Amino acid sequence: MQNQLFIHNTLSRKKELFEPINPPFAGMYVCGPTVYGDPHLGHARPAITFDLVFRYLLHLEYKVRYVRNITDVGHLVADLDEGEDKIAVKARVEQVEPMEIAQYYADRYFIFMDALNVKRPSIEPRASGHMIEQIVMVGKILDAGYAYEVNGSVYFDVEKYSKSYDYGKLSGRVLEDLISNTRSLEGQDEKRNAADFALWKKAQPEHIMRWPSPWGDGFPGWHLECSAMSTKYLGEYFDIHGGGMDLLFPHHESEIAQCQAAIGHESVKYWMHNNMITINGQKMGKSLGNFITLDEFFTGKHASLQQAYSPMTIRFFILQAHYRSTVDFSNEALQAAEKGLKKLVAGYETLMKLSPSPMASNPSPPAPLPGGEGSVPGGEGRIAAIQRDCYNAMNDDFNSPMVIASLFEGVRIINTVADKKDTLTAPELELLKNIFDTFLFDILGLKNEKANDxxxxxxxxxxxxxxxxxxxxxxxxxxxxxxxxxxxxxxxxxxxxxxxxxxxxxx
RNA sequence: GGUUUCGUGGCCGAGUGGCUAGGCAGCGGUCUGCAAAACCGUCCACAGCGGUUCGACUCCGCUCGAAACCUCCA
Structure with missing residues (x-):
């Protein structure tokens, strides 16, 4: 089976042939959750998207190291005092240790991702555990001359960087626009330029989460942890960096700049971004307050939900859309997904009970192959055609909806055979089982929930x-x-x- | 305002310069004691206006509409 995997690279906005830097190894870094709230449907999208990538790369027999971080420090709260740390804010409200909050929600995240049958990544590093690496990286950027210190804070000098490199290449932004369009926030006068971003922030006295550094007590900037941890675990140049589209700017743009400045070259070969989940056409997000947590989905306890939806229904719902499309949430769509998945799983169960026919199955013309490449002389079997379609779909930038459509074709054949209106030979039956085991369970990562309960x-x-x-x-x-x-x-x-x-x- | 992306049938969602997506729902039929399930058939489509082309839903332009990002967010 020849596999030419094409990945849509956000950097080039084109599908590119996947050629790992150091085969058979493949490195992938994905931006994980900020653990200060219960995981919601929006968290499920990237987790499932890159789980699909992870599973497929493993299937192609790459030796994959998949790193997904846990952000337990560092992000600013926009509508509160500058320098407040999201996790610290919540901690004060609830009168507990910040790390207790982080631990609680990290655990919750793991529980729900497990339920969604998302494979655990190879490494799940926490920002708080990588202060030294982050501080070292700030030092390197300072040494390279692309950052400056003011009052115990360190900022990245975007204007200077832009003289040698292209800040905005990933998101398509132009620096002049950034400077003229950036809103003025309190405390921005410390920065030389509105487009500059913090690498290290001085901690105010009331700030709970703080670490010592050469510039005084403080905490790392918003984009630093991913650069520091991806470099540490995947090296200075690695294959895939993923995340949600909303992270494109400024987060990933700034990651590129940080690595370029600190290391001397860019570190990512393929940038992948999953699209958003929308609710009534709007992004489902914490700040919009229109999110539904996974717990609420699984129990059905939310005003917008007509019923409970199982983890596999959610997973199937997400996989039914291509990862670069937005997916609009609705009860109708979820119920359709629930029924569709049931049909697929029932088809598999029927398949396991089918007995082969000694005769050749009904001859059906093989599907035409584009370009004729890989066609089997004398006609490819219709089961082999399904397998080929599944591989083609996955190789075309992880087109899971097409894989699912092909599997439904398999279900149609299975049901026809079960109805005694068609037959399958033993090899065909074996191949069909193999296709379902491989694609439905191993790669799409769906499982038969009924069998469990x-x-x-x-x-x-x-x-x-x-x-x-x-x-x-x-x-x-x-x-x-x-x-x-x-x-x-x-x-x-x-x-x-x-x-x-x-x-x-x-x- | 800028950047990026998108507008497909009742709903969700693929894809393509000329030929079937798929699922859910609907309709007709087969099967069944009845029903369900299953199977077969069937209806409903490519936002609008121009252009390129032998031919465009697919390429180009414009118009209208939507979203994300520009501020923490997957």
């Missing part, structure tokens, strides 16, 4: 109940038969009479 006890009971019902059906005792069916219905168990006996399903 239904133990052997329930299974045995259902066998018993259905065999009794079957007997009454054989004697045409429809009253008893329907009574059982109706009673089960009330318990959310759906009875499905088929040609080969009766199946059942929860929900």
């Amino acid at each position: 239904q133990g052997e006890l329930l299974d045995g009971l259902m066998q018993l109940v259905l065999s009794i019902r079957q007997k009454s059906r054989e004697t045409k005792d429809w009253g008893t038969s329907d009574q059982i069916r109706d009673a089960l219905q009330k318990l959310q168990i759906v009875v499905k009479d088929g040609k080969d006996g009766t199946a059942w399903d929860v929900g």
Whole structure:
């Protein structure tokens, strides 16, 4: 299987062939959460997007090191006093240690990401644990002459940097516009230029989170941790840097500048950005107050939710859109996703019960291949065509919606065979199972939730109940038969009479 | 105002210079004791106006509309 993976690089705004710097190794850094609130649907998007990338790279047998940070220090609160640290603010309100808050929400984040079947990254470094690296990096930027110190704070000199390099290359911004359009914030007079950003901020006396540095007690600037930690764990030049589109500017733009200034060259080969989740066409975000937490989704306890949605429904909902598109939240869309996923999983369960036919399956013309490359002489089988479509979709910038569409094609065939209107040979059946195992479970990372909450006890009971019902059906005792069916219905168990006996399903 | 992106059928969402997305919902049928499920068929489309082209939903321009970023945010 020849795999030519193309990745949309935000830097070039084009799809580029993925060629790792040091194969078979691949390094990926993704901006993780700021742990000062419960994870919401917006957090799920990048986690799932880059989980898909992680899983696919692993499938392609790259040796991947995936680093996703935990931000537990450093971000400013815009509408409060300058220099306040988000986590410190909340800590004072609740009268607990800042690190206690950070620990609590980091744990919550892990719990919900686990529920979404997001693989744990290789390393999850915390900003607070990398003060030395950050301070060293500030020192390097100062030494290189691209930063200046004022009153115990250190700022990046964007204007000077722009004389040699292109600040704005990632986001497409022009420095003059930045200078003329940046709002004036309190305390900005310390900066030489409005476009400059803090590398190190002096801590005010009341500031709880503070660390000693050559410039006095303070805390690191907004963009520093990612540069310091990606360099530490992935090296001065690595393959993929990911994050949400809202981080493009100024965060990632500034990361580029910091690395260029500190190291002498850029550090990222491919920049990837996932798009936002919207609610009523607006971004779902903490600051807008229109976010729904994952906990609320899983329990259904939110005014906007008509029902609870399972973790896999959320995952499937997100994967049904391409990662660079916005996804609009609605109950209708989630319910459609829930049904679609159920159909897919049910198809897989049916597949496991199918027996092969010794005969060749119905001949169907192979799908035409673009350019004719890779076509199989004598006609490619329709199952192989599904597999090929899945790979092509993944290789085309991780097009998960296309993968899902191909899997549905597989489901159609499975159901037709189960209906005895078609047959599959043993090799075809094997290949189909392999496709589902690989793409549905390994790569898309979906799992059969039903299998988890239904133990052997329930299974045995259902066998018993259905065999009794079957007997009454054989004697045409429809009253008893329907009574059982109706009673089960009330318990959310759906009875499905088929040609080969009766199946059942929860929900 | 600037930067970036987008506008696809009842809903969600792919894709392409000439040919099917897919899911959910609807309609008709097959199957079934009935129902459900499943399968088959079917309806509904590419914001508007120009241009390029033999041909554009797809390329170009304009208009209208939307979003993100420019301030912490995934």
